[in-house]
Amino acid sequence: MGIAVGSGLLAPRTVLAAWPKDAFKATSVDDALNALVGQSQLEGSDKIEIKAPDIAENGAVVPISVETSIDGVESISIIAEKNNTPLTSAYVMSPRAEGFVATRIKMSETSSVIAVVKAGGTLHSTGKEVKVTIGGCGG
Numbered sequence: 319m320g321i322a323v324g325s326g327l328l329a330p331r332t333v334l335a336a337w338p339k340d341a342f343k344a345t346s347v348d349d350a351l352n353a354l355v356g357q358s359q360l361e362g363s364d365k366i367e368i369k370a371p372d373i374a375e376n377g378a379v380v381p382i383s384v385e386t387s388i389d390g391v392e393s394i395s396i397i398a399e400k401n402n403t404p405l406t407s408a409y410v411m412s413p414r415a416e417g418f419v420a421t422r423i424k425m426s427e428t429s430s431v432i433a434v435v436k437a438g439g440t441l442h443s444t445g446k447e448v449k450v451t452i453g454g455c456g457g
Contacts, residue, residue, distance in 0.1 A: 341405050347397055347432070350405040354395060355436055363388065363442035368433040370448050377425040377450040384433040386417035386442070393436040394419050399445075400429035425450050 341354035348358040366386045374380040384394050394417065395408040406423040417435065425431075425448060432445040 338408065341408065343403060344405060345403060347399060347404050350397065350403075351395075351434065351441065354405065354408055355393065355441065357441060360432075360434065360441050360443040363435070363444060366433050366435055366442060366444040368431065368444055368446050370431050370446050372447075373449045373451055374425060375451050377427070379422050380425050380431075380448060380450075381420070381422050382431060383420035384418070384435070386433075386435045386437075388417060388435055388437045388442060390437045391415070391417040391435055392438075395434040395436075396421070396423060397432040397434065398423060398425045398429050398448075399432060401426050 338354050341350050344350035344353050351358040363386075365388045366384065369383045369385075370380065382396055384396065386394070390413075391411045393408060393410050396406045396419075397404045398406050401424070407419075407421055409419050411417070423431070428447070428449045430445045431448050432443055435442045
């Protein structure tokens with residue numbers, strides 16, 4: 319994104335206008351999803367794989383990857399259910415992109431990590447329990 323802004327392809331004002339501020343400030347999973355994609359009805363899917371450690375020794379840096387074989391992926395979001403602000407990341411996908419993201423998230427405590435894939439107007443999801451032993455991020 320920095321390269322696109324630096325080259326003039328994106329203006330900082332345009333990038334900030336697209337930032338889903340209310341979704342990242344939401345304090346519940348439903349409120350975050352409603353602010354992000356306009357709905358919170360999740361449909362479980364076995365076509366989504368979330369990779370995360372069973373035990374995260376440092377809650378400030380938890381590696382997560384999400385991969386899906388669902389066609390027509392519009393977005394992928396990652397939620398740490400028990401965080402004060404549960405939405406940790408959200409990615410809008412290009413129609414030609416593969417359904418894959420990898421990142422590191424912060425977790426305040428042991429919680430379900432939920433991967434939400436929007437495709438065809440439907441929210442598909444799967445989750446995994448991640449135990450945080452020490453060093454939770456506090457929010």
